[in-house]
Amino acid sequence: MNVWRRLSSVALVLLIFSLIFFAGGCRASKSPLQPESAAGPLKIYTTFYPLYDFTQKIVGDRAVVENLQPVGVEPHGYEPSPQQIASIYTGKLFIFLGEPMDPWAKKIEGQLNAKGVMTLEAGKGLIENNDPHIWLDPVLAGEISRRIYEAVVKVDGDNKGYYEKNLQELEQKFTMLDKQYREALAGVTRKDFVTSHAAFGYLAKRYGLEQIPISGLSPQQEPSAQQMAELITLCRSKGVKYIFFETLASPKLAETLARETGAGTLVLNPIGGLTPEEIKAGEDYFSIMAKNLASLKQALE
Structure with a gap:
């Protein structure tokens, strides 16, 4: 009899969890992957570290920046999981470099735009001979950062002054870095x-x-x-x-x-x-x- 009661209790718990999961799924199905509401925090996704670092320095505490590349993982050939790709659709802005580094990103750009997610191909027109490593040139890194700033302002114009100040500080660092390399x-x-x-x-x-x-x-x-x-x-x-x-x-x-x-x-x-x-x-x-x-x-x- 005790065994029967235990089995009944387990079945009841499983049923409750199933109902919760089903209800959550129904709510989610009514609102497919969409950008966060205007009341939520500005969420930005980047494909690998340099883009993340430059973006974070520009937005400061006015946005949440998530880097899809795991810590300690070499970025060449890395592709995010389906769950990570799904999360991009919940953001306001998606920043990637370009096909030599993250070719998978270009494939979903159109779908993201259709869902209202702005995208930025930060290396467009800068990459030569299929070599993606433009961020290692401080001058080109500065150009990448300016493009990131311009994209951020498009999705959050209210904080333009704050972002512009951060960009100016960042550009000064790139200028100083370039000077140090030239002199040394x-x-x-x-x-x-x-x-x-x-x-x-x-x-x-x-x-x-x-x-x-x-x-x-x-x-x-x-x-x-x-x-x-x-x-x-x-x-x-x-x-x-x-x-x-x-x-x-x-x-x-x-x-x-x-x-x-x-x-x-x-x-x-x-x-x-x-x-x-x-x-x-x-x-x-x-x-x-x-x-x-x-x-x-x-x-x-």
């Missing part, structure tokens, strides 16, 4: 630097340097044995002192090249995302770019 790298004796993957083309072009990448535009585009042999010969002939590796990609190829050429290793961070340790330490785009400059100076002197 103007007198280096070497111009060639070896990177884990081809992420620093825009930065190299801006400051008169030449990157020699181990892998392609994505860390997943690894070199063949013949290409590695050619890199070893090239590094020896140029007297390369350091091989750069990254925080979110495997350092094995960089370590192999360093071992074969007698070079040391240093971190040159493409800032596609942050590690948990970097977040805990309070790192951001500017602090990591400063560390990158110190590493470049050490390698090129």
